[in-house]
Amino acid sequence: MGFFDGLMGNASVVDAKEIEKELEMIVGEQELVELAYKLVRDLIVFTDLRLILVDKQGLTGKKVEYQSIPYKSISRFSVETAGHFDLDAELKIWISSAMQPTISKQFKKDKNIYEVQKALAVYVAKA
Secondary structure, rough: OOOHHHHOOEEEOOOHHHHHHHHOOOOOOOOEEEEEEEEEEEEEEEOOOEEEEEEEOOOOOEEEEEEEHHHEEEEEEEEEEOOOOOOOEEEEEEOOOOOOOEEEEEEEEEHHHHHHHHHHHHHHOOO
């Protein structure tokens, strides 16, 4: 797991303190970053209060979208695993009463999608 995995689209665990520093303008003073995964340039961040999705856009990645989702707003989620010919696995998240998934993240044939799903299950159950 590391730089090469990130380039291949695999989720890699990132140091929570490092991400807390990077997101200091987004994370509240009493909020703690507990777990973070990097998908190429994007981040999936679990804090004690919410899920933060960081989407770096464009060639330079200077344009960034920060999507904040309180755990209590997540109504359900699913994981679609990669098959033999389809190398992508997908995480889908539904917000409140949405009929279609609000969020969809692609993972390349990656076992960390299960870790992300487990973390999501724990945080949503606590909410």
